[in-house]
Structure formats: structure tokens, C-alpha cells
Amino acid sequence: QQQVKQSPQSLIVQKGGIPIINCAYENTAFDYFPWYQQFPGKGPALLIAIRPDVSEKKEGRFTISFNKSAKQFSLHIMDSQPGDSATYFCAADGVNNNDMRFGAGTRLTVKP
Amino acid sequence: DAGITQSPRHKVTETGTPVTLRCHQTENHRYMYWYRQDPGHGLRLIHYSYGVKDTDKGEVSDGYSVSRSKTEDFLLTLESATSSQTSVYFCAIRGLGFHEQYFGPGTRLTVT
Numbered sequence: 599q600q601q602v603k604q605s606p607q608s609l610i611v612q613k614g615g616i617p618i619i620n621c622a623y624e625n626t627a628f629d630y631f632p633w634y635q636q637f638p639g640k641g642p643a644l645l646i647a648i649r650p651d652v653s654e655k656k657e658g659r660f661t662i663s664f665n666k667s668a669k670q671f672s673l674h675i676m677d678s679q680p681g682d683s684a685t686y687f688c689a690a691d692g693v694n695n696n697d698m699r700f701g702a703g704t705r706l707t708v709k710p
Numbered sequence: 711d712a713g714i715t716q717s718p719r720h721k722v723t724e725t726g727t728p729v730t731l732r733c734h735q736t737e738n739h740r741y742m743y744w745y746r747q748d749p750g751h752g753l754r755l756i757h758y759s760y761g762v763k764d765t766d767k768g769e770v771s772d773g774y775s776v777s778r779s780k781t782e783d784f785l786l787t788l789e790s791a792t793s794s795q796t797s798v799y800f801c802a803i804r805g806l807g808f809h810e811q812y813f814g815p816g817t818r819l820t821v822t
Contacts, residue, residue, distance in 0.1 A: 604752070630809040641714075641800050641813035642753070687752055691809045696741070696760070697768065698811065700752030 601625055602690050604701025611678055612709050619673045619704045621688035626669070628690035628699075633662065633673050636685045636703075645686075646673075678708045713737045714814035716801050722820045729788040731817050733801030741804035742784040743768075743811065744776060746797040753800065759784055791821040 604621045611617045621631075632647035648655045648662040648671065655662045659676040675682055685705050691698040713736035723729050733742060741760055745753040745768075755768030757776040765776050773795060775787045788795055801814040 600751075602752075632809070634813075639816075641802075641815050644810060644812060647810070689752075695804075695809050696743075696758050696766070697755060698809075699769075700754070702750050702752045 600702065601699040602688060602701045604688050604704060606704060607702070608705040608707070610707045610709065613679060615678050615708070617675050617678055617682075617706055617708070619686055619688070619706070620670065621672065621690075621701050622668075622670045623690050623699075624669065625690070625692065625699075627692045629693055630691040630695070631662070631664065631671050632689050632691075633660070634687045634689065634700075636687065642687060675706075678706075680708045680710050682706065683708050714801055714803060714812065716799075716814045716817050718817060719815065720818045722822060723791050724822055725792060726790050729791050729819065729821075731786045731799055731801075731819070733784045733786070733814060735782050735784075735803050737803070738781055739803040739805070740781075742778065743802040743804075744774075744784065744786045745800045745802065745813075746770065746795075747800060747816070748797050756786065756799075788819075791819075793821050795819065796821045 633645045634642035635645045636642040646657045646660045661674040664671045685703045687703050688701040715734045717732045743758040744756040754770045759765045759778040777785045799817045802811040
């Protein structure tokens with residue numbers, strides 16, 4: 599049973615568009631929600647993360663929106679570029695911080 | 711890759727043979743993790759270590775063992791490889807942040 603559910607599985611947008619990837623979790627003990635970006639043949643790279651005490655965090659063109667009551671969070675990529683084409687994973691970690699759970703991933707394609 | 715190397719990077723082995731994957735870090739991090747990545751499942755934690763000779767099980771530990779005799783090395787062993795263990799294996803370390811994890815480049819293992 600996947601504790602973090604991610605959608606969509608794949609996403610295609612035009613350059614300059616704003617792809618949105620959504621994740622939902624069940625366990626209210628989670629208190630750290632990162633997003634990872636992975637290019638083919640590489641390991642996942644930490645992109646941005648949020649704690650549940652804030653509703654939004656922005657770093658450059660990447661924004662996390664967090665809805666604690668709905669147990670959902672999402673990644674928005676502003677002004678998307680072909681170089682953003684990658685697989686994105688959301689994740690959630692709890693206070694014991696040794697049991698991070700990942701979503702299944704979203705393959706994003708940004709067309710020129 | 712946060713000073714993390716994995717070896718080998720690719721391996722093909724036969725069912726029933728033992729396999730050991732190595733993770734090496736250069737930055738003296740206390741916490742190290744082994745994950746497997748499979749389509750539709752994201753990343754799932756196999757085992758982790760919180761110090762030399764201190765290890766614990768993760769979500770999918772059956773069929774795997776680990777050892778950590780030095781701070782810099784974390785070994786993952788498949789005692790008798792099965793086809794269901796065909797996967798990409800990633801090692802990670804916990805950085806200075808309480809939750810932040812940084813991944814190595816991965817090992818692609820095929821069990822025939």
C-alpha cells in the first residue's frame with residue numbers, strides 16, 4: 599500500500615507552460631515533504647522541500663503548495679523549459695526520519 | 711552526487727548467485743541508506759545504517775542484508791539473487807539537514 603500517491607504518471611507541456619504535479623499522503627506523522635528530480639541514468643536530486651507549518655515555498659521557478667487539512671501537496675514549475683524534462687518524485691518523511699516514502703513518479707516532457 | 715560512488719554501476723547475474731553492491735562516501739556522514747527503484751513504485755527503502763555496525767531494516771528488506779564496517783562504506787548483499795530483485799539500486803546519505811537525503815548514481819542489477 600503506497601503511503602504517498604502521486605499523479606499524473608506522465609505530463610507533456612509546451613515550453614513556458616506551468617506543469618503541476620500532485621501528491622497525497624495518509625500518515626499525519628509525516629512532517630517533511632521533499633521533491634526530487636531525476637534525469638535518465640542519474641540518481642534523484644533534491645529539488646525543494648517543505649514543512650507542514652507553511653502553505654507555500656518557492657525556490658526559483660519551482661514552487662511547492664501544501665494543504666495540510668487535505669493532506670496534499672503539489673509542485674509547480676513556472677516558465678517550464680525543455681531542460682526541465684525529467685522524472686519528478688514527491689516524498690514524505692516522519693519524525694523518525696529513517697522511513698522516507700516516495701511517490702511513484704511523474705515523467706515530465708517539456709516540448710520546445 | 712554529494713561525494714557518493716556506487717560500484718559496480720551495472721551487473722548481470724544469474725538466479726541463485728550472491729551479489730554485493732558497494733556504496734562509498736567521502737564526507738563522513740553518519741546515516742546511509744539503500745533503496746531500490748522500480749517502475750510504478752518510486753523508491754523503496756531496503757536497509758539503512760546509523761553508524762558503524764549499526765543497521766536497521768526498511769520497507770522491503772526481505773532477501774537483502776547489509777554491513778557497515780567503516781563509516782565510508784555501506785554494502786548491500788543479495789545472498790541468493792532472484793529475478794524479482796532485478797532493479798536499480800541507489801545509495802543515499804543524510805546531509806546536514808535532519809531529513810535531507812542525497813543519492814548516488816545508482817547500480818543497475820539484472821538477475822537472469
